[in-house]
Amino acid sequence: MDTARDTRTLDLVECEELWTMETVDRNGFICRGCTTQVFPASFDKEHNKKRPYFTLGPSNKHQAGCDIDGEDKIIKRAKKERVGTPEGFPLPFPSKLILTDKRPVEAKDLVTQGLSGSTRTSSTSDKNAATPRKYHGHSVKNIRPACRAFIQLPNDRDFLPLEIPGVAGNTYAKIFTYLRSKKPEPFKFPTRLYYAAIRWVARPLITEEYCELTLNAGEWSQETGGYKTLCKVRVNWASWSKVRRNTLLREFTTTREEAIEQAKRNKQIKGWIFFVGTQDPADPSIFHIDNYQLICCLSAELIWPSKK
Numbered sequence: 001m002d003t004a005r006d007t008r009t010l011d012l013v014e015c016e017e018l019w020t021m022e023t024v025d026r027n028g029f030i031c032r033g034c035t036t037q038v039f040p041a042s043f044d045k046e047h048n049k050k051r052p053y054f055t056l057g058p059s060n061k062h063q064a065g066c067d068i069d070g071e072d073k074i075i076k077r078a079k080k081e082r083v084g085t086p087e088g089f090p091l092p093f094p095s096k097l098i099l100t101d102k103r104p105v106e107a108k109d110l111v112t113q114g115l116s117g118s119t120r121t122s123s124t125s126d127k128n129a130a131t132p133r134k135y136h137g138h139s140v141k142n143i144r145p146a147c148r149a150f151i152q153l154p155n156d157r158d159f160l161p162l163e164i165p166g167v168a169g170n171t172y173a174k175i176f177t178y179l180r181s182k183k184p185e186p187f188k189f190p191t192r193l194y195y196a197a198i199r200w201v202a203r204p205l206i207t208e209e210y211c212e213l214t215l216n217a218g219e220w221s222q223e224t225g226g227y228k229t230l231c232k233v234r235v236n237w238a239s240w241s242k243v244r245r246n247t248l249l250r251e252f253t254t255t256r257e258e259a260i261e262q263a264k265r266n267k268q269i270k271g272w273i274f275f276v277g278t279q280d281p282a283d284p285s286i287f288h289i290d291n292y293q294l295i296c297c298l299s300a301e302l303i304w305p306s307k308k
Contacts, residue, residue, distance in 0.1 A: 001054040001068070002148065004029040004038050014144060015052040016296070018043035019247045029054060034066035051254050067091075067133060075152045079303060082155040088134025089160070093153070094146040095137020096163045099293055137161055142293040143193065147274040150176055150195075154303040166191050167276060176274075179217035179231055190279035194287060198256050198271035198297065199230065204249060211235045211245070213252060213273060218285060229285050233275055236290040244292045255297035268301040 002015045007028050018024055018040050029038050037060060043052040056062070062069050074083055074090050083090055137160075140146065146162060150172055153160065157172040168189045169175040177187075179196035202214035211234075218230040237245055252273075259271035276294035277287035289295055 001031070001038060003032050003145070004040075004054040005032050012140075012145075014142075015040075015043075015054060016144065016247070016251060018052040019250055020243050031056075031062060031066065031068055033068040034063035036060050036062055036066070049254070049257065051251075051258065078153045078155060080155070082159070083153070084156045084159055085134075088136055089156070090134070091153075092135045093137055093149045093160060094140040095161045096139045097143060097146065097165065097293075098139045098141060099165060099291065100141065142296070143274060143276060144296040144298075146172070146193075147195070147272075147296055147298060150274075151272075151298065151300045151302060155305050157305075164193060164276060167193055179215060181217060181220040181227070183219035184229070184231055184279075184284040186281070186284045187279055190281070191276070192279075193274065193276045194233075195272055195274045196231065198252070198259065198273055200256060200260065200271070202230070204252060206249075209236065209238050211237055211248065215273060216270075231285045231287070233273060233277055233287045233289065233295070235295065236288060237292075239290075240292060248292065248295065251297045255299050258299040262299055266301060269299060270302070271297060271299045272302065273297050 004013050004015075005011065006013050007030050012032060013029065021043075024040050024043050026039060027037070029040060030036060031038050036056065038054040039057050041053055041055050042050040071091060077083055143164070146164075149160070150157065153172075157176070160172045161170060162172050162175045163170065164175055167175055175193050177192040177194050179194055197216035199214040199216045205212040205214075213233050213235065215231040215233065219228040220226075221228050235248065237248070255271040255273075259269055262269040274296050275287070275289050276291075277289040280286040280288060
């Protein structure tokens with residue numbers, strides 16, 4: 001599991017956030033879909049190279065009616081077809097980014113609507129207990145959950161609503177912008193949610209003022225079979241804490257290593273950088289960001305449905 005809830009606040013906690021915690025409470029998390037305890041794993045920054053995750057452990061099981069049990073089947077089907085309907089969506093999904101350190105209101109609202117830890121409490125009197133819930137989106141505090149949804153739900157991108165401050169567009173398909181292997185040109189709207197493959201052989205350029213990450217995108221030369229220019233994302237992190245800086249570098253490195261290992265089994269898997277950035281007005285191959293909530297790295301096979 002890549003997301004759980006803090007038992008004290010019911011805040012959603014992503015596995016990557018474990019990297020930023022000075023002390024991780026091993027008993028401080030429950031499933032995001034029921035009140036079953038889950039445990040953080042692979043979060044030790046000094047010894048674990050793998051990305052953190054949450055696990056049920058050897059004996060725990062999700063409670064009856066917990067939506068988490070059926071998510072994998074829905075995600076697998078979503079790779080081949082649209083799973084959403086006008087009435088709603090079978091999975092919870094991010095629909096709005098709120099740049100605040102306060103937790104999204106939805107967590108509290110879900111409990112007051114008769115849910116326990118964001119799931120329906122089982123009851124023989126609940127006439128809808130056997131009816132799958134329909135979701136209409138929730139707020140998140142960083143782009144990572146939306147990026148995971150973008151990866152997992154390729155056939156629903158045109159329909160799923162999404163709102164990001166300062167970025168034009170109102171659906172996943174319109175919000176996300178792929179940086180391709182072509183000469184960078186100035187965009188009409190320079191601030192966007194961009195994504196591109198990680199350039200495996202290029203290491204981060206690190207200074208006190210910024211960290212520059214090289215993308216596998218830019219102007220391609222047919223004659224030489226290589227790039228003439230490469231796009232780069234410049235993370236202006238002068239105001240970031242040491243923990244935030246290290247977490248970004250760790251996520252970048254972990255994603256790169258995950259992709260290299262997973263590509264041995266599936267050549268379509270790559271390491272991806274997602275970021276809400278602004279294109280440099282003087283050099284369109286450079287993109288600037290300064291907020292840690294607006295960048296993440298994930299390894300995955302990206303699917304682009306054919307246009308009908």
